[in-house]
Amino acid sequence: MLGITGNLKSLFGFGSKAETRQSAPKEEGDPTDSVTLATPEPKPAIIRRKATGIAAEYRDNFDFQDDMKALAQKHPGQVKLFELGRSVQGRVISGMSIGTGPIGLVVTGMMHGCEWTGGEAAFELGKKIAEQRPDLMDKMTLHVVPVSNPDAQEVSRGVLHGYRANVNGVDPNRNWPTNWGTNEITPQKFCHEIGGTGEAPLSEPETQALNKLTGEEYKTKGWLDLHSYGEFFVHPESERPEKYEALIADMQKATSKPYDSMKIQDHQDITGSLAEHCESLGIIAVGAELGTKHQPKGEEREATIQDGVNLGMAFVEHLAKS
Numbered sequence: 633m634l635g636i637t638g639n640l641k642s643l644f645g646f647g648s649k650a651e652t653r654q655s656a657p658k659e660e661g662d663p664t665d666s667v668t669l670a671t672p673e674p675k676p677a678i679i680r681r682k683a684t685g686i687a688a689e690y691r692d693n694f695d696f697q698d699d700m701k702a703l704a705q706k707h708p709g710q711v712k713l714f715e716l717g718r719s720v721q722g723r724v725i726s727g728m729s730i731g732t733g734p735i736g737l738v739v740t741g742m743m744h745g746c747e748w749t750g751g752e753a754a755f756e757l758g759k760k761i762a763e764q765r766p767d768l769m770d771k772m773t774l775h776v777v778p779v780s781n782p783d784a785q786e787v788s789r790g791v792l793h794g795y796r797a798n799v800n801g802v803d804p805n806r807n808w809p810t811n812w813g814t815n816e817i818t819p820q821k822f823c824h825e826i827g828g829t830g831e832a833p834l835s836e837p838e839t840q841a842l843n844k845l846t847g848e849e850y851k852t853k854g855w856l857d858l859h860s861y862g863e864f865f866v867h868p869e870s871e872r873p874e875k876y877e878a879l880i881a882d883m884q885k886a887t888s889k890p891y892d893s894m895k896i897q898d899h900q901d902i903t904g905s906l907a908e909h910c911e912s913l914g915i916i917a918v919g920a921e922l923g924t925k926h927q928p929k930g931e932e933r934e935a936t937i938q939d940g941v942n943l944g945m946a947f948v949e950h951l952a953k954s
């Protein structure tokens with residue numbers, strides 16, 4: 633596994649309460665001026681790390697913010713930005729909505745921070761639809777969140793390339809309310825090596841942020857969650873198996889390599905997963921494990937991301953019709 637033996641708290645400032653936004657400028661004569669306020673805790677700034685090695689081939693959270701903003705400026709009315717919340721350390725969790733149609737669809741990347749190809753594929757799928765598929769734009773609205781777990785992304789861009797949990801040691805894909813708890817392979821509550829369940833369902837700011845996408849305003853009918861790796865699809869147990877079979881068959885046709893399909897329960901007996909929670913809400917949810925590495929280089933990087941875009945497009949096309 634990751635072999636973490638040092639003191640993570642001191643190494644990364646884990647557990648610190650970060651907040652980087654400036655407080656709103658006060659109007660003159662603001663009544664709070666006269667109130668003695670408690671001295672705020674010192675707030676560590678979110679520092680942008682210079683990318684080195686393999687990390688230089690992948691966007692960081694700042695790059696994704698910049699690229700989503702540029703796309704929204706290029707396609708006003710068709711691409712809109714949204715913010716869902718902040719991570720444990722105060723990093724922004726945000727996305728872009730593509731299209732104006734009545735069927736809400738979601739694609740998320742990097743719920744596990746070290747799974748970099750999913751973030752790239754999620755963004756590129758949104759961009760491709762915005763620039764090349766006007767036919768889909770009035771049928772559906774695709775909500776794209778490239779980086780669901782930005783603190784772990786940042787940790788994995790440093791020395792711990794395999795870091796997947798959030799910085800509290802909770803796996804964001806074991807922290808959802810449906811069937812939440814422990815099983816043989818998910819440690820209870822906290823584990824910095826593979827992630828635990830958390831103290832309670834939706835205990836973490838990252839899952840609380842993503843959970844907003846199940847709210848009414850997003851009209852979510854389908855959710856594609858991009859992970860790595862293994863070249864297979866996972867889906868929850870469902871009373872409507874034929875819907876999953878038809879959808880996954882379309883997605884399988886879109887990949888350059890044969891992608892297997894399995895139920896979450898058959899794969900690792902996972903509990904508290906996003907997909908199971910979506911299914912309980914009537915949202916059809918598929919996880920895709922892209923490629924054969926978390927952080928492939930060069931041509932393999934390109935091919936893995938392209939598979940993610942293509943299977944994502946099949947997901948969107950299939951559900952935009954329904």
Ligand SMILES: [Zn+2]
Nearest residue numbers: 744747859860
């Ligand atoms: Zn994952």
